[in-house]
Amino acid sequence: MKNALVIGHTGGIGAAIGVQLQAHGYEVTGLSRTEGGLDFNDPAVADAVLAGIAGPFDLVFVATGALDGAGNAPEKTIRALNPTAMEAQFQINTLGPALVLKHAVRWLPKTTPSHLAVLSARVGSIADNGLGGWMSYRTSKAALNQALRTAAIEFSRTHRHATVLALHPGTVATPFTQNFQSKYKTITPQQSAAGLVNTLLQTGPDQTGTFWDWTGTPVPW
Ligand SMILES: NC(=O)c1ccc[n+]([C@@H]2O[C@H](COP(=O)([O-])OP(=O)(O)OC[C@H]3O[C@@H](n4cnc5c(N)ncnc54)[C@H](OP(=O)(O)O)[C@@H]3O)[C@@H](O)[C@H]2O)c1
Numbered sequence: 001m002k003n004a005l006v007i008g009h010t011g012g013i014g015a016a017i018g019v020q021l022q023a024h025g026y027e028v029t030g031l032s033r034t035e036g037g038l039d040f041n042d043p044a045v046a047d048a049v050l051a052g053i054a055g056p057f058d059l060v061f062v063a064t065g066a067l068d069g070a071g072n073a074p075e076k077t078i079r080a081l082n083p084t085a086m087e088a089q090f091q092i093n094t095l096g097p098a099l100v101l102k103h104a105v106r107w108l109p110k111t112t113p114s115h116l117a118v119l120s121a122r123v124g125s126i127a128d129n130g131l132g133g134w135m136s137y138r139t140s141k142a143a144l145n146q147a148l149r150t151a152a153i154e155f156s157r158t159h160r161h162a163t164v165l166a167l168h169p170g171t172v173a174t175p176f177t178q179n180f181q182s183k184y185k186t187i188t189p190q191q192s193a194a195g196l197v198n199t200l201l202q203t204g205p206d207q208t209g210t211f212w213d214w215t216g217t218p219v220p221w
Contacts, residue, residue: 004059005107007031007038007100012174013119014063016193024197026059040064040096041088047099055107059200062100062118066092067137067176074134086136093140094147101151105158113161117200118148120166120211127220145211145221152209163203166211167196168219187214 004021008014009030018028031053033039038049067074069085069092097118108114122128124141145166152164171177173186195214202216211219 001025001027002058003056004028004061005031005053005055005057007060007062008064008119010034011063011065012176012189013169013172013192013196014061016189017061017063017197019190020193020197021059021061024201029057032064040092040099043091043095043099046096047102050099050103053103053107056109057104057107058109058112058114060100060104060107060116061200062097062116064092064096065119065121065176069136073179074137076133078132078135081135086139089136089140090143093137094143097144098147098151101147101164104151105155108155108159108162110159111161113204114159114163115200115203116155116162116164117167117196118144118165119169120144120148122168122213122219125211125220149209149221156205156208161205163200163205163208165200165203165207165209166219167199168211168213169193169196170214 004026006014006018009018010032021028031038038046040046069088072082072085075081104116121141123138124145148166155162155164169192170187171184172189172192192214199212199216213219
């Protein structure tokens with residue numbers, strides 16, 4: 001049986017990803033703040049928790065993330081920029097997943113196919129940004145995208161069967177979007193997870209270091 005690690009397994013999308021991966025025959029291990037004490041607000045502890053995970057895993061899925069920083073709602077304008085809030089967003093959305101990429105070098109097999117995906121967001125795309133706003137969230141996801149692209153290039157040298165992707169889950173009805181669900185059409189976590197897992201498993205090393213949405217459509221960086 002193949003092994004998968006789902007980080008952020010307690011989240012709306014992460015839980016549905018775990019179910020989808022089980023349906024595809026993976027034995028799923030979950031890791032989160034409550035399942036293993038992985039708190040990205042404390043990067044040194046998170047690094048130590050990840051160092052204690054031995055692996056190996058054929059698939060690693062990072063489904064953590066936050067839209068508010070230290071209790072502050074996303075900024076409508078640059079005038080609302082708050083240093084504490086922005087720093088918190090970078091810890092959760094950028095530094096945390098980057099630490100996972102660091103430790104995944106040990107977890108992914110070198111001689112057989114493997115997949116690693118991180119949930120980014122379309123609003124982290126620089127090319128797609130026509131609106132402004134949400135500066136801390138957008139920039140933390142744009143930085144995540146660059147971390148992922150960098151890791152994918154480095155993985156391709158040592159793990160030539162690995163596929164490393166950034167994924168956009170759609171606008172999904174989870175606690176994450178609870179304040180916005182009246183304004184936007186949402187999909188269920190199950191719909192999102194089914195599309196994300198299909199997209200991930202249909203890609204291979206030729207697509208490593210790229211960005212896709214839940215429908216299997218590429219997203220521009
Ligand atoms: N929902 C959407 O429409 C949407 C759209 C675009 C992108 N995304 C991205 O998708 C990802 C998951 O979103 P979701 O809708 O599933 O959100 P969610 O239901 O709020 O789940 C968030 C997950 O992140 C974890 N998390 C939050 N803060 C953390 C921290 N400090 N340290 C470690 N883990 C932490 C949570 O763990 P706890 O259980 O411990 O709180 C939970 O597992 C995020 O990266 C988000 O940016 C979502």
